[in-house]
Amino acid sequence: xxxxxxxxxxxxxxxxxxxxxxxxxxxxxxxxxxxxxxxxxxxxxxxxxxxxxxxxxxxxxxxxxxxxxxxxxxxxxxxxxxxxxxxxxxxxxxxxxxxxxxxxxxxxxxxxxxxxxxxxxxxxxxxxxxxxxxxxxxxxxxxxxxxxxxxxxxxxxxxxxxxxxxxxxxxxxxxxxxxxxxxxxxxxxxxxxxxxxxxxxxxxxxxxxxxxxxxxxxxxxxxxxxxxxxxxxxxxxxxxxxxxxxxxxxxxxxxxxxxxxxxxxxxxxxxxxxxxxxxxxxxxxxxxxxxxxxxxxxxxxxxxxxxxxxxxxxxxxxxxxxxx
Amino acid sequence: xxxxxxxxxxxxxxxxxxxxxxxxxxxxxxxxxxxxxxxxxxxxxxxxxxxxxxxxxxxxxxxxxxxxxxxxxxxxxxxxxxxxxxxxxxxxxxxxxxxxxxxxxxxxxxxxxxxxxxxxxxxxxxxxxxxxxxxxxxxxxxxxxxxxxxxxxxxxxxxxxxxxxxxxxxxxxxxxxxxxxxxxxxxxxxxxxxxxxxxxxxxxxxxxxxxxxxxxxxxxxxxxxxxxxxxxxxxxxxxxxxxxxxxxxxxxxxxxxxxxxxxxxxxxxxxxxxxxxxxxxxxxxxxxxxxxxxxxxxxxxxxxxxxxxxxxxxxxxxxxxxxxxxxxxxxxxxxxxxxxxxxxxxxxxxxxxxxxxxxxxxxxxxxxxxxxxxxxxxxxxxxxxxxxxxxxxxxxxxxxxxxxxxxxxxxxxxxxxxxxxxxxxxxxxxxxxxxxxxxxxxxxxxxxxxxxxxxxxxxxxxxxxxxxxxxxxxxxxxxxxxxxxxxxxxxxxxxxxxxxxxxxxxxxxxxxxxxxxxxxxxxxxxxxxxxxxxxxxx
Numbered sequence: 001x002x003x004x005x006x007x008x009x010x011x012x013x014x015x016x017x018x019x020x021x022x023x024x025x026x027x028x029x030x031x032x033x034x035x036x037x038x039x040x041x042x043x044x045x046x047x048x049x050x051x052x053x054x055x056x057x058x059x060x061x062x063x064x065x066x067x068x069x070x071x072x073x074x075x076x077x078x079x080x081x082x083x084x085x086x087x088x089x090x091x092x093x094x095x096x097x098x099x100x101x102x103x104x105x106x107x108x109x110x111x112x113x114x115x116x117x118x119x120x121x122x123x124x125x126x127x128x129x130x131x132x133x134x135x136x137x138x139x140x141x142x143x144x145x146x147x148x149x150x151x152x153x154x155x156x157x158x159x160x161x162x163x164x165x166x167x168x169x170x171x172x173x174x175x176x177x178x179x180x181x182x183x184x185x186x187x188x189x190x191x192x193x194x195x196x197x198x199x200x201x202x203x204x205x206x207x208x209x210x211x212x213x214x215x216x217x218x219x220x221x222x223x224x225x226x227x228x229x230x231x232x233x234x235x236x237x238x239x240x241x242x243x244x245x246x247x248x249x250x251x252x253x254x255x256x257x258x259x260x261x262x263x264x265x266x267x268x269x270x271x272x273x274x275x276x277x278x279x280x281x282x283x284x285x286x287x288x289x290x291x292x293x294x295x296x297x298x299x300x301x302x303x304x305x306x307x308x309x310x311x312x313x314x315x316x317x318x319x320x321x322x323x324x
Numbered sequence: 325x326x327x328x329x330x331x332x333x334x335x336x337x338x339x340x341x342x343x344x345x346x347x348x349x350x351x352x353x354x355x356x357x358x359x360x361x362x363x364x365x366x367x368x369x370x371x372x373x374x375x376x377x378x379x380x381x382x383x384x385x386x387x388x389x390x391x392x393x394x395x396x397x398x399x400x401x402x403x404x405x406x407x408x409x410x411x412x413x414x415x416x417x418x419x420x421x422x423x424x425x426x427x428x429x430x431x432x433x434x435x436x437x438x439x440x441x442x443x444x445x446x447x448x449x450x451x452x453x454x455x456x457x458x459x460x461x462x463x464x465x466x467x468x469x470x471x472x473x474x475x476x477x478x479x480x481x482x483x484x485x486x487x488x489x490x491x492x493x494x495x496x497x498x499x500x501x502x503x504x505x506x507x508x509x510x511x512x513x514x515x516x517x518x519x520x521x522x523x524x525x526x527x528x529x530x531x532x533x534x535x536x537x538x539x540x541x542x543x544x545x546x547x548x549x550x551x552x553x554x555x556x557x558x559x560x561x562x563x564x565x566x567x568x569x570x571x572x573x574x575x576x577x578x579x580x581x582x583x584x585x586x587x588x589x590x591x592x593x594x595x596x597x598x599x600x601x602x603x604x605x606x607x608x609x610x611x612x613x614x615x616x617x618x619x620x621x622x623x624x625x626x627x628x629x630x631x632x633x634x635x636x637x638x639x640x641x642x643x644x645x646x647x648x649x650x651x652x653x654x655x656x657x658x659x660x661x662x663x664x665x666x667x668x669x670x671x672x673x674x675x676x677x678x679x680x681x682x683x684x685x686x687x688x689x690x691x692x693x694x695x696x697x698x699x700x701x702x703x704x705x706x707x708x709x710x711x712x713x714x715x716x717x718x719x720x721x722x723x724x725x726x727x728x729x730x731x732x733x734x735x736x737x738x739x740x741x742x743x744x745x746x747x748x749x750x751x752x753x754x755x756x757x758x759x760x761x762x763x764x765x766x767x768x769x770x771x772x773x774x775x776x777x778x779x780x781x782x783x784x785x786x787x788x789x790x791x792x793x794x795x796x797x798x799x800x801x802x803x804x805x806x807x808x809x810x811x812x813x814x815x816x817x818x819x820x821x822x823x824x825x826x827x828x829x830x831x832x833x834x835x836x837x838x839x840x841x842x843x844x845x846x847x848x849x850x851x852x853x854x855x856x857x858x859x860x861x862x
Binding site: 084320 | 714854859860
């Protein structure tokens with residue numbers, strides 16, 4: 001525990017179902033000496049890995065993994081692949097070719113299957129969190145991000161140790177408060193929690209209006225502000241293909257929220273924590289506000305994070321980026 | 325961001341595949357081909373020049389046509405090791421990341437600091453060398469052979485140490501400006517320079533391949549008459565009279581092998597920014613080294629036809645060893661040979677401009693490396709925040725660029741004053757490479773790192789032995805021999821007290837600095853070494 005009223009916050013975002021990243025996050029409090037652990041949205045994964053009985057009916061399985069077809073002789077090998085895939089944020093799913101064909105023929109079935117796997121995995125995480133954080137010495141807060149389906153809110157509520165702070169204002173310590181909003185502006189993929197930029201600004205304004213005056217105000221917003229260096233993403237065409245320049249490099253452009261930028265400039269929170277753009281690891285300064293995006297490298301099992309020491313009177317005392 | 329997309333699977337056929345869409349989190353800057361070229365560019369044509377000059381001078385009974393391929397086949401393993409490291413830990417910082425996570429953050433910082441200061445040294449003296457070793461010899465030799473007085477006088481001007489210094493400073497400013505414009509600007513510059521470099525290289529190969537020994541001898545004799553150095557035959561005779569060992573010896577040829585610079589690793593410094601890191605880094609390191617070695621071999625093969633190995637060894641040996649009264653050629657670089665052979669002004673201007681641009685190619689990449697290392701230190705709070713400040717318009721670490729420019733200029737002044745020799749940074753780098761090789765040897769066996777290898781796409785084994793360890797062991801042998809020569813052969817100018825002190829400081833300063841910063845940061849409540857460590861998941 002940090003001395004006095006200062007608090008050390010360990011913030012990550014966009015772990016996207018990576019089991020090993022979540023487990024590391026749970027251990028990060030003791031490891032880094034942090035008082036508060038935060039996941040700023042996008043908890044659930046994006047990839048489903050079907051594992052099929054191999055043709056020929058000899059009791060083995062097969063799957064396409066890391067671009068290659070792998071053959072799994074035993075159920076132990078299947079379980080091992082599922083564990084490895086989970087560490088990289090993929091949901092291994094033992095199924096049949098026919099079932100996958102049915103899923104692909106029905107968007108509803110696809111969504112329900114995917115959501116079921118996400119919820120099962122998240123429920124496991126809640127149980128693990130309750131075990132590891134049982135002594136209550138480290139506070140752990142999470143919120144859903146734009147990629148997380150609404151159904152996960154109910155699963156998050158089952159935890160006794162993790163607090164779902166999405167849409168809320170919470171006191172981190174005396175004189176240090178955090179307001180959290182996990183929605184993003186519209187993306188080309190039409191993710192579950194998106195709002196037009198104006199509406200997102202209104203929602204954030206309504207949330208931060210509940211922050212008490214004075215002290216240290218932390219805005220925990222999944223979406224980054226526009227053109228702050230932490231929001232550059234590749235340009236896409238209508239077919240969602242990345243656009244490259246003549247030299248073969250992706251054309252990057254700022255995709256952050258104009259409303260958030262305006263609000264940050266106007267209201268000057270002490271600290272703004274963001275995610276959403278995985279390669280946007282970095283920080284910005286807008287007036288007195290320090291803004292941070294720790295980036296994400298969940299596919300490699302690397303937990304990209306940031307340790308921020310905050311004080312009610314002095315604001316942000318220190319920022320250290322981590323790659324654990 | 326993101327949602328899964330399904331591709332159609334057909335019942336009864338091969339298993340269907342579900343894959344994620346290509347989201348922002350999967351896309352990085354830095355294509356495989358550009359990273360490969362970056363690696364070749366960073367070794368640079370200037371090092372090819374030293375390979376043809378310094379190595380035969382120090383090892384006169386050697387044969388480059390044997391040494392280059394053998395060195396490349398051995399260096400291949402070490403380049404593969406860098407590629408594997410970067411595939412396992414695809415993050416910006418290269419040695420800084422690998423050594424920090426394997427051994428200790430202090431060792432990572434120490435090695436990275438030594439590497440970055442070595443690169444800053446090259447930033448400072450790169451422009452100096454363009455004047456000293458490219459423009460001077462080329463203008464002087466062509467001017468003397470052609471009788472063109474304007475070019476001769478330009479050659480005299482370009483050969484003046486004050487001109488070298490002016491060029492050095494000018495290029496520090498230019499390279500800083502280019503780096504402030506950002507990585508994309510650098511890569512565009514690299515593209516253009518590569519096209520020019522390739523055309524120049526091909527042109528040179530054609531010039532040398534189609535020139536006869538007689539033509540070279542006649543041209544060199546005219547150059548010798550104009551500059552007062554021994555003629556072609558006179559050079560061979562003088563070297564023989566002065567005691568130069570002649571013929572071929574395996575020992576001398578082997579002596580060259582570990583000191584030929586064949587490490588193509590610049591892309592690993594921007595490991596966090598390359599696309600498909602496994603494929604890209606492996607291609608860029610191994611492919612980059614092979615391409616460089618191929619260029620060095622091909623060009624030498626062409627040069628050795630009209631110039632002959634015997635003559636090059638005599639001329640270079642005299643430049644290093646001659647103690648008599650006669651004036652001998654001070655800078656016997658292949659560029660001089662080109663100037664001697666070219667007999668057409670337009671062709672001369674074309675080759676000259678190409679060589680200048682080609683020689684310039686490596687300096688911005690040296691700055692890129694140094695600034696990325698500094699950026700990584702600052703990000704981890706080992707160095708002040710300001711070093712990782714990013715320019716709002718160009719997205720470049722502009723403060724780090726300016727710091728490297730200032731350090732480069734300081735090195736330039738010291739080099740100009742004769743404090744350093746040209747291989748000074750190589751000694752520090754060889755120690756760094758030695759550490760990386762040791763790291764590779766042990767990586768698959770250390771409890772904290774073996775899981776990283778096992779979870780990676782490069783967990784390859786041969787007869788049960790990790791390929792990474794094999795690469796590390798070969799690298800360790802390669803650089804141990806290299807360091808032995810560097811520290812025992814006086815002609816490499818690396819074992820003098822001031823050289824050893826410089827190299828020692830490159831390692832001692834960061835080591836002390838790390839522990840001072842760590843102590844300070846610990847008192848603040850944030851242990852910096854935590855930023856380097858893998859959080860145990862269990």
